[in-house]
Amino acid sequence: MAQQTITLIGGGLVGALLARQLAQRGFAVDVCEKRADPRRGGVQGGRSINLALAERGLQALRVAGLAELVLQRAVMMRGRMVHEHNGNTSLQRYGIDDSEVIWSVSRAALNTLLLDAAEAAGVTFHFGQSLVEADFDRQRIHLADANGVKRSAAFDILIGADGAGSAVRAAMHAHSPLGERIEPLGHGYKELEIPPASELPAAVLQFSGGHEQFALEPHALHLWPRGGFMCIALPNTEGSFTVTLFLPNRPLPAQSAAPSFAGIPDAAAATAFFSEQFPDLLPLIPRFAEDYDSHPVGSLSTLYLDRWHLDGRALLLGDAAHAIVPFHGQGMNCGFEDTVVLTDLLAAAPNDSADAFAEFQSVRQPNADAIAAMALENYVEMRDSVADPHYLARRELGALLAARAPTHFMARYRMVSFTHLPYAYALERGRAQDALLERLLGGSIRVADVDVDAAVTMLKATLPPLPALRG
Ligand code: FAD
Numbered sequence: 032m033a034q035q036t037i038t039l040i041g042g043g044l045v046g047a048l049l050a051r052q053l054a055q056r057g058f059a060v061d062v063c064e065k066r067a068d069p070r071r072g073g074v075q076g077g078r079s080i081n082l083a084l085a086e087r088g089l090q091a092l093r094v095a096g097l098a099e100l101v102l103q104r105a106v107m108m109r110g111r112m113v114h115e116h117n118g119n120t121s122l123q124r125y126g127i128d129d130s131e132v133i134w135s136v137s138r139a140a141l142n143t144l145l146l147d148a149a150e151a152a153g154v155t156f157h158f159g160q161s162l163v164e165a166d167f168d169r170q171r172i173h174l175a176d177a178n179g180v181k182r183s184a185a186f187d188i189l190i191g192a193d194g195a196g197s198a199v200r201a202a203m204h205a206h207s208p209l210g211e212r213i214e215p216l217g218h219g220y221k222e223l224e225i226p227p228a229s230e231l232p233a234a235v236l237q238f239s240g241g242h243e244q245f246a247l248e249p250h251a252l253h254l255w256p257r258g259g260f261m262c263i264a265l266p267n268t269e270g271s272f273t274v275t276l277f278l279p280n281r282p283l284p285a286q287s288a289a290p291s292f293a294g295i296p297d298a299a300a301a302t303a304f305f306s307e308q309f310p311d312l313l314p315l316i317p318r319f320a321e322d323y324d325s326h327p328v329g330s331l332s333t334l335y336l337d338r339w340h341l342d343g344r345a346l347l348l349g350d351a352a353h354a355i356v357p358f359h360g361q362g363m364n365c366g367f368e369d370t371v372v373l374t375d376l377l378a379a380a381p382n383d384s385a386d387a388f389a390e391f392q393s394v395r396q397p398n399a400d401a402i403a404a405m406a407l408e409n410y411v412e413m414r415d416s417v418a419d420p421h422y423l424a425r426r427e428l429g430a431l432l433a434a435r436a437p438t439h440f441m442a443r444y445r446m447v448s449f450t451h452l453p454y455a456y457a458l459e460r461g462r463a464q465d466a467l468l469e470r471l472l473g474g475s476i477r478v479a480d481v482d483v484d485a486a487v488t489m490l491k492a493t494l495p496p497l498p499a500l501r502g
């Protein structure tokens with residue numbers, strides 16, 4: 032069997048994990064990565080950015096034989112800890128017990144682990160090699176190094192895992208339009224750091240749960256919802272937290288005084304804003320001014336394409352195909368799920384990449400569209416309604432129904448974060464469940480007034496049972 036080489040562009044999270052799996056299945060894989068090898072020192076600037084890993088991503092890591100290694104470097108998050116403006120906090124558990132938790136992992140540590148694992152499986156990496164152009168008719172790619180020195184190479188199959196600003200996507204589009212649509216959210220983000228407790232004055236530490244190195248409860252995703260904007264914080268293994276502020280880029284014309292990055296251009300303005308909106312958080316960020324002034328405002332968009340592949344010659348996956356907003360913590364998880372589907376399809380039809388790519392798009396695109404929609408909805412839910420009585424009433428009634436009729440009711444968050452049910456199914460089922468909750472509550476917030484027996488009967492009469500879940 033003539034083995035074709037797969038040329039992968041992008042050695043980020045999705046590219047490195049895909050490369051590992053393809054190599055494990057016997058494919059020859061070459062990866063071109065724009066950045067220098069992050070394992071060769073000097074690159075780490077001390078900034079730790081983390082991500083939430085949930086069941087879908089974990090499952091892909093299991094398939095690649097890497098789940099245990101990753102979990103050893105992860106911090107468990109049992110639920111969201113909501114910090115109200117008055118300083119009150121409450122932990123809303125994600126699942127019933129510690130079998131339903133998510134994990135905070137360092138992006139840099141995860142990338143390093145995946146690069147090592149891909150190399151160990153036989154993948155060849157070319158670092159400092161940025162794709163600049165692809166000629167699909169001659170099947171050649173053009174690369175440039177950091178000094179602009181160019182070289183070109185032949186390819187059989189080109190796969191783009193080069194992220195939201197994908198150069199492979201641009202090259203494919205230049206060959207034949209992909210129907211690209213980019214929808215900016217209009218909100219940006221800024222990362223800040225809470226150092227380990229030992230670096231903070233004792234006076235600002237309210238938390239003392241036996242986890243002495245952490246300034247806040249370590250086993251939670253912390254959330255400060257404030258209406259049109261919010262902060263979150265995820266724990267790092269060393270005892271620090273990475274805080275992310277999500278805020279509109281500019282106010283809507285009708286509310287010109289509303290907080291926005293445009294109205295908070297520097298650390299002085301930001302300090303005043305935080306002392307008003309996040310008074311309990313500000314003292315935990317001793318390098319607030321330096322962080323605020325030196326870290327850029329990140330931008331957030333959703334990317335939709337009509338087409339993800341060029342017959343059997345080229346394919347996009349991960350953020351390159353379907354970048355989403357981060358509010359469900361599923362971008363990487365979705366990209367990891369992509370890698371398993373694609374590897375199986377290619378392994379089943381090694382000489383028919385056109386078929387495999389078409390099938391990949393038809394399976395994954397409806398699911399990518401669904402998680403894109405749910406991620407957008409979750410921003411509104413997170414920042415506006417986690418403290419909203421109607422939302423809390425629906426959640427409470429949903430929890431009652433899930434306990435009484437687990438075959439027929441499962442919170443959408445749990446379907447997304449803790450099962451392998453297709454995202455498109457979770458979106459559709461969630462809508463149907465929400466409609467039922469609305470009907471049962473009839474605008475009231477008094478869950479105690481709902482006849483739960485009658486509600487269970489109605490649920491089972493209205494909705495088919497959930498699919499049986501694999502263990
Ligand atoms: P990337 O991680 O962007 O990797 C692309 C790689 O390609 C990079 O290494 C890059 O250097 C390389 N590259 C780019 N251009 C070229 C080129 N021309 N030639 C060669 N190489 C190139 N997801 C979660 O699941 N959980 C979370 O909690 C979460 N939090 C997030 C928080 C924020 C603020 C943001 C913005 C995103 C978050 N995400 C989260 C989403 C997640 O970061 C992405 O979905 C994920 O990184 C996508 O992986 P990728 O490999 O497709 O792209």
Ligand code: E1W
Binds near residue numbers: 361
């Ligand atoms: C998760 C950046 C990010 C990452 C996340 C989540 C959120 C809010 C954000 C969604 C969530 C883990 N979420 N958390 N609590 N309810 N929904 O689950 O990854 Cl902003």
